[in-house]
Amino acid sequence: MAWIRTVRGDVDPRDLGITYMHEHLYFLPPEPFATQDPDLRLDDPGAAIREVTWFKKAGGSAIVEMTTPDLGRDPLVLRRISETTGVHIIATTGYNKAKFSAPWVADKSPETLAEGMIRDLIRGIDNTDVRAGVIKASSSLNEITSTEAVVFTAAALAHRATGAPISTHTEAGTMALEQIQHLTAEGVPPHRILIGHLDRKLESDYLLAIARTGVYLGFDQIGKEKYASDNLRIDMIKLLIANGHADQIMLSADLARKSYWPSFGFGKGPGLTFILWRFVSRLIEEGIDKTIVQRFLVENPARFLAWVEK
Structure with a gap:
């Protein structure tokens, strides 16, 4: 028996559908971050409902929402978004990089942090009955700090206790091999x-x-040309496919800024429809078979996110 844990309950992996693997829908960063970077704040449930509704109209079915407590996670808002739109939302336990999480995890043991993660996964987040379905651990640019290392150990303990999958943040793609x-x-x-x-x-x-x-590979900055062109992303995806790694690739855009969402104002983008309306067609135009694209968006996410009886 296998299941995927969403904010509205467990679902059969076969029913998950097209899934984005690393997004943010609602979060309220604490100070000083809220003042320092007001764009890094998704604080309007109505805007989130509009954006997720457009995602659903584009063919989307599920979103992994990667906000952790140190950035102002709100499980009840996530469930409201899911109930209103009909889109499956998988919530996250764990922590972000040390810039945000250090005050939350300092002086705590891996065992203590793991207990909190397990509680989020099994009982519910923040004294609610909304349960997390994935564990997050994060590292900084070119290093895993001492507090981040404790979180990675805690994430492993929580995985071993529950079977929940672990999804990581790398800063600018660095430290992946060290995380593994x-x-x-x-x-x-x-x-x-x-x-x-x-x-x-x-x-x-x-x-x-x-x-x-053998890990899964997150191509989750799609549409962010300020970091790299989507042409280069496609070239690297094609290289990975040619080397036998199509079953490890998953897609998302990590649109954690107001300026990325059309629902926060006309002319903003790319929005949650970009991958399905623009990027997928480019993959196919570049010669990637539709069945392989289906793996990126449906089959690989369902397999990775599935819990199994221990």
Whole structure:
């Protein structure tokens, strides 16, 4: 028996549908971050409902919402968005990079942090009955700080207790191999790990080395041309396919700013429809078979997100 844990309850993996693997729909960063960067704030449930409704009209069915408590996660708002739109939302436990999480995790043991993660996964988040379906661990640019290392260990403990998958944040794609080494040394199988933001470091040897470990590969900055062109993303995806890694690739856009959402104002973008209305057609035009694209968006997410009886 296998299931995927969403904010409205567990669903059969076969019913998940087209899934974005790393997004944010609602969060309220604490100070000083809210003042320092007011664009880095998704604080309007109505805008989220509009944006997710457009995603559904484009063919989308599920979203993994990667907001952690240190950035102002709100499980009840996520359930409201899901109930209103009919889109499955998978909530997250764990922590962001040290810039945000250090005050939350300092002086705590991996065991203590794991207890909180397990509670989010099994009982509910923040004294609600909304349960998380994935564990997050994060690293900083070119390093895993001491507090981040504790979170990675805690994430592994929570995985071993529950079977929940682990999805990571890499800063600009760095430290992926180190993340994998840390988690696998703690007993997490590679196929239960998704390494995030790898399309921030589009180097062929690096991506192939990561792929050979057997983890899932997050191409989740799609449409963000300020980091890299989508042409280069497609070239790297084609390289990975040619080397036998199509079953490890998953897609998203990580649109965690108001300026990325059309629902926050006319002329803003790219929005949650961009991948389905624009990027998918480009993949097909570049010669990637529709059945392989289906794997990226449907089959790979369902397999990764599924919990199984322990």
